[in-house]
Amino acid sequence: MSTTPTMRSRLKRNRPSLRKLARPPKQRTALGSAFNAANLPVALALQHCRDCGTVQYPPRELCRQCLGDALVWRSTRGSGHLVSSIELHHSLWEYFKRRLVEKPWPVASVRLDGGVIVFAHLAMATFGTAANPRLPVGTAVQVFTHTDCSLNAVMIAVAADTPVDSRDQRHAIAAGLGLLEPAIKPEGI
Numbered sequence: 001m002s003t004t005p006t007m008r009s010r011l012k013r014n015r016p017s018l019r020k021l022a023r024p025p026k027q028r029t030a031l032g033s034a035f036n037a038a039n040l041p042v043a044l045a046l047q048h049c050r051d052c053g054t055v056q057y058p059p060r061e062l063c064r065q066c067l068g069d070a071l072v073w074r075s076t077r078g079s080g081h082l083v084s085s086i087e088l089h090h091s092l093w094e095y096f097k098r099r100l101v102e103k104p105w106p107v108a109s110v111r112l113d114g115g116v117i118v119f120a121h122l123a124m125a126t127f128g129t130a131a132n133p134r135l136p137v138g139t140a141v142q143v144f145t146h147t148d149c150s151l152n153a154v155m156i157a158v159a160a161d162t163p164v165d166s167r168d169q170r171h172a173i174a175a176g177l178g179l180l181e182p183a184i185k186p187e188g189i
């Protein structure tokens with residue numbers, strides 16, 4: 001049976017599993033879009049309060065410390081320590097479902113030296129993971145953002161001694177995680 005273009009577009013909309021290309025989650029709030037824009041030119045930009053100096057994440061309308069509204073995006077050091085790490089084995093999101101067929105997806109929460117806790121994709125390859133697949137709490141890491149293939153800035157955590165000063169170095173790590181390409185189902189529509 002052949003499908004018409006209308007049927008195909010309806011199927012693509014309603015049945016992500018049938019799509020040829022599946023991408024990471026795309027929707028962001030207005031503050032999430034501001035985070036994307038602020039992170040485009042730098043390795044990591046977070047909201048800073050101009051009145052009391054508090055750094056905050058996730059982005060908010062007001063300062064979590066003084067409730068002031070003088071919030072600015074500033075380039076921020078990504079050094080920090082692991083709070084916890086886990087491997088994702090299951091997801092309802094089609095992009096991750098396809099990635100998870102190959103191997104589990106490691107994610108981590110990290111306390112940055114600036115005080116905030118962020119959630120990040122974990123680039124295990126930078127830790128020499130063959131010997132030690134589980135990273136101890138407190139492991140020194142650094143976090144940067146990169147734009148994924150849904151055009152959103154996502155956080156990536158790497159071993160503290162990983163060179164990530166240049167955009168090319170960060171790009172290579174994000175590409176290695178598979179974040180820059182959709183997950184493909186060759187027979188999809």
Ligand SMILES: [Zn+2]
Pocket residue numbers: 049050051052053054063064065066067068
């Ligand atoms: Zn403040």
